[in-house]
Amino acid sequence: MNNLSDIAFKVRQHIIRMSTDGGCFVGASLSATDLIVYLYTSFLNINKDNLDDPNRDYLFLSKGHDVPALYGTFAEIGLMDVERLKNHLSTEDNFYWHPNTKIPGIEFHSGSLGHLPSVAIGVALDIKMRGGKNKVVCILGDGELNEGTCWEAVLVANAYKLDNLIFVVDRNQFQANMATEDLIPLEPLHDKFTAFGASVKRIDGHSFEALHEAFSAYPFETGKLNVVIADTVRGKGLPSIQARADRWFCNFTHEEVESLLKELGGDETTELTSETLVVR
Amino acid sequence: MSYEELLTELAVNDERFIVMTAENRALIRNLPAKLGARFVDTGITEQTMVGAAAGLALRGRIPVLHALASFLSMRAFEFVRTDAGIPNLPVKLSAFIPGFLSDGNGATHQAIEDVSIMRGIPNVTVFAAADEQDLVGMIETIWNSPNPAYIRINTRKTDYQHTPFEIGKAEVIAEGKDVTILTYGLLFEQALVAVEILKAQGLSVGLLNMRSLKPVDEAAIIKVAKTSKLLVTLEDHFNTGGLYSIVAETLLKHQTSAKVLPYGLDKWFKPALLPDVLAYEGFTGKQIAEKILGFSTNAIQPEIATPEFAE
Numbered sequence: 001m002n003n004l005s006d007i008a009f010k011v012r013q014h015i016i017r018m019s020t021d022g023g024c025f026v027g028a029s030l031s032a033t034d035l036i037v038y039l040y041t042s043f044l045n046i047n048k049d050n051l052d053d054p055n056r057d058y059l060f061l062s063k064g065h066d067v068p069a070l071y072g073t074f075a076e077i078g079l080m081d082v083e084r085l086k087n088h089l090s091t092e093d094n095f096y097w098h099p100n101t102k103i104p105g106i107e108f109h110s111g112s113l114g115h116l117p118s119v120a121i122g123v124a125l126d127i128k129m130r131g132g133k134n135k136v137v138c139i140l141g142d143g144e145l146n147e148g149t150c151w152e153a154v155l156v157a158n159a160y161k162l163d164n165l166i167f168v169v170d171r172n173q174f175q176a177n178m179a180t181e182d183l184i185p186l187e188p189l190h191d192k193f194t195a196f197g198a199s200v201k202r203i204d205g206h207s208f209e210a211l212h213e214a215f216s217a218y219p220f221e222t223g224k225l226n227v228v229i230a231d232t233v234r235g236k237g238l239p240s241i242q243a244r245a246d247r248w249f250c251n252f253t254h255e256e257v258e259s260l261l262k263e264l265g266g267d268e269t270t271e272l273t274s275e276t277l278v279v280r
Numbered sequence: 281m282s283y284e285e286l287l288t289e290l291a292v293n294d295e296r297f298i299v300m301t302a303e304n305r306a307l308i309r310n311l312p313a314k315l316g317a318r319f320v321d322t323g324i325t326e327q328t329m330v331g332a333a334a335g336l337a338l339r340g341r342i343p344v345l346h347a348l349a350s351f352l353s354m355r356a357f358e359f360v361r362t363d364a365g366i367p368n369l370p371v372k373l374s375a376f377i378p379g380f381l382s383d384g385n386g387a388t389h390q391a392i393e394d395v396s397i398m399r400g401i402p403n404v405t406v407f408a409a410a411d412e413q414d415l416v417g418m419i420e421t422i423w424n425s426p427n428p429a430y431i432r433i434n435t436r437k438t439d440y441q442h443t444p445f446e447i448g449k450a451e452v453i454a455e456g457k458d459v460t461i462l463t464y465g466l467l468f469e470q471a472l473v474a475v476e477i478l479k480a481q482g483l484s485v486g487l488l489n490m491r492s493l494k495p496v497d498e499a500a501i502i503k504v505a506k507t508s509k510l511l512v513t514l515e516d517h518f519n520t521g522g523l524y525s526i527v528a529e530t531l532l533k534h535q536t537s538a539k540v541l542p543y544g545l546d547k548w549f550k551p552a553l554l555p556d557v558l559a560y561e562g563f564t565g566k567q568i569a570e571k572i573l574g575f576s577t578n579a580i581q582p583e584i585a586t587p588e589f590a591e
Contacts, residue, residue, distance in 0.1 A: 054339070101367065108338070112362050118328040119363055122335020122343075129317050152328040159323070 004208045007076050008037045009264070012237050014072030014085055016252075016260050022089040023251025024097060025065035027241060028141065031172035031205070031232040032066040036073050038211040039137060039168075043218075048079050051104055057134050058107050058123055062116035063141030063170065064098040065249075070106070071095060079105045114147030116140075117167065121157055124165040135218065137166045143175025146184050151196065154225060158197030161223040166215075167198070169227070170205065172234040178245050189229055198225040205230025238263055240270045251275070283307055283435050286416050287344065288314050290423065297423075298336050301346040302326045304376055307435065308346055326356035333371045334363035342370050342423060349375035349391030349432065350382070353398055364428040365401040371428045373398075378408070378432040379516030380466055380549065380557050381587060387548040396521020398430040399494040405429045405447070406494040410468030411438035414491060418445040432465050436585065440472070442489070450497035451489035459572060460486030460504040462523060463514035464493060469584075470558065471514055473565020477579040478572060490523055501530045505538035512541045512572060516563065519544040543568065555584040 011033050019026040040046060044057040061070055068088075075082040080103070087093030094102035098111030107123075110116050120138040127134050144150060157165055171189065173179055180186050193200045199220035203210040211230070220226045234243055238260055241247035252260065252274050259270040284307055291297035292314055299311050300320045312319045322329040326347050333343035345352065352375050353360070364371035375394065382389040399406045405427045409415030412435045422429045425447060443451055450462075459478060463471045468489055478485045486508055488500060504511060513524040524542040531538055550560045558564045562571065566581040 108334075109362075109366060112358060115331055115359065115363055118331025118359070119335040119338070121328070122332035122337070123339055124335075125320065125332065126336050126339035126341060149325075149327050149331070152325045153331075156322050156325060156328050156332070160320075 004037055004041060007041060007073075008034050010076050011037055011069060011072035012264055013261060014075060015068040016238075016257055016264060018068045018071070018085065018088045019250050020252045020254055020257045023249060024068045024088070025248060026068070026250045027174070027234040027244075027248050028063065028066040028170070028172065029068040030236045030238065031234045032063070032139065032170045033069045033072070033236065034206045034208065035168060035170065035211060035230050035232070036069045036139070037076075038208055038215070040073050040077050042212065043215045044135065044137065046105070047077075048104075055132060055134055058120070058136045060107055060110070060116040060120045060136070060138040061099050062110055062138050063113065063144050064110035066139075066141070066170065067097070067099045070099065071103070074103070074105050113141070113144040114149035117150050117153030118156070120165060121153055121160070121162065124157070124162045125160060127164055128160070128162065134164065135166065136164055137168060139168045139170060141175070142169055142171045142173065142180050142186060142189075145169070145186055146175070154193065154196040154198060157225040162225055163219040163221065163223055166218065166226040166228060169229045170232055171229050172232040173243070174234045174245055174248070176248055193227045193229070198227040200227045200229065202229040202231065205232035206236060238270075240272055281416050282412065283415055283419070283433070284310060286419060287311065290420060291315055291318065291344070296340065296342045298333075298341045298343045299346070300329055300333055300343050302329045302351070304347050306376065307374075307433070326351045327359045330356045330359035330371065331363050334359075334367070334369050337364070337369035337371055342372065344372045344374060344423060346374045346376065348382075348389060349378035349394050350389050353391055353394035353430065357397060360398070360404065360428070360430075361401045365404050368403040368426070369428060370426055372423050373428070373430045374433050375430060376433050378434075378465065380554060380561075380563070381434065383554040383557055383587060384551050386551045390548050392517050392545055392548070393521060394430070394432070395493055395517050395523070396525070399526075400521070403427055404494070407492055408432035408465035408490075409434040410442065410465060410489050410491060411436045411440065413438050413440065414442045414445075414468070414489070417442055418491060421445055421447060434465055436466065436469065436587070438469070445491065448492050448495040448497060450500040451491060452500065453487040453489060454485060456486035456508060457484040458508065459483055459510045459512060460488065460508040461512045461514050462488045462490050462501070462504070462527065464490040464523060465516065467514050467516055467563060470563060470565040470568060473582060474568040474572070477566060477569035477577060480579065481573060481577065493523065493526065496526055496530065498530050498534065501527055502534050502536055505531055505536050510539050510541060510572070512543050514543040514568065517544050519546060541572065543571070553586050555586060558584060
């Protein structure tokens, strides 16, 4: 688990370095980091040699805007050269604010919320039809659950008994501009998914032990969609932006980035002077 | 051969085909028993059906989706655009009761902007069948093409023998110096009637079945623009974005001009049984001919069959 913490620390450093010169959705990236690192290193059969193998596992990043966590993880687990992260937002490469399939390892583009649960259903259905054993994970944001198509997908996954499909909710308590519970309340979320027919586990999304315990129980119940509600903190690792509604998309100054990297290491907190909110 | 018979034959013999529906089974009632797990009904979820189809296509399948044209093109629009269009996946959309074929349903079910919407998506191809024979002649080619495809389904019976289908080619029914009618889908039947009435008045009349709306047969359009005094774009679709727009875009692209009469819709149509809709809205063959002529005739309008099923 120490190894995972080290990887997650480096991924967070990458995310912070991508949050300048145009910026990125840093808060959601930091909340999803631990679960993305856990899934790629410890749960999913995905590596640089099997990206075209139909027997590989699949991960779909439906919330999309947390893709810096994916880029950083890919760099740390050897799916791509770490140097490419410097190309963030460069027209010379394909690293931008939402995922695209020109990055090896990204299965499908996203950014429009509520799409990939259904795309993941199609893949999981096909695997079932062929008698395959591959696992299909789809990561959703909690704000994304406002979209009705997420719930359509749960109904359909339940109807087709897709126990090879796992929806992971990055429950960081915030949507773009405000706390989810202050806008469109989601709780009791566990009960909602259960009522829709899923088998649900709710865990601390920053604890590798808790992640390991939950995912070791896959498939949770025969014939049921697996749902993991991962309780997380928006901006996890950076006390100066943690759990703040106004720090969603951030475009920090270079000085702030240097200070935030130190803050991540536990050294100091950062005096942020850059614009507090950029609504995208 | 019917649509269902051909679909069954193709799908049973080719494991790539997955037949999907958002609970519109009118044309595929016998498929569940024939295909087993390769028949997927997602319930009344057009968006989820299209997203799932993209996932199936990622795994090498050719999903053929069935839903009403209005919901497939509009409710699921963004899923078609984002999940099938952007990655250019072979998701095949079979759109029921497009245009006037929604007859008595009302404006909610009137897909009369579907051609406009679907052809606006890069990679998505758009087709319309004049009748069942035309449909059966085109689907195998379309389903085996690598692109997403939207087909205006039309299973009306006909005695007309269509020529072999080719993507990107119009079917030239007749060539004429005075008037050429360009049409697609259901109204092909009425265009044939109109052509006969116009001919009886001594006019030289052409007719094109524009069954491949995207890619469109630009050469055929340019040719009739140069050889015919008047073009009529006849369609059960809004004039905006449909065949009238396609012809206008094509003429402009080729820096060619023509006299064009747009014969489409500018608003939602009066819901009723199909023969009454056509008569009320002025789309019977006789009405079309007389509008083009500018005077009444004593021609007799053949009886128009009421569709066999409604949704």
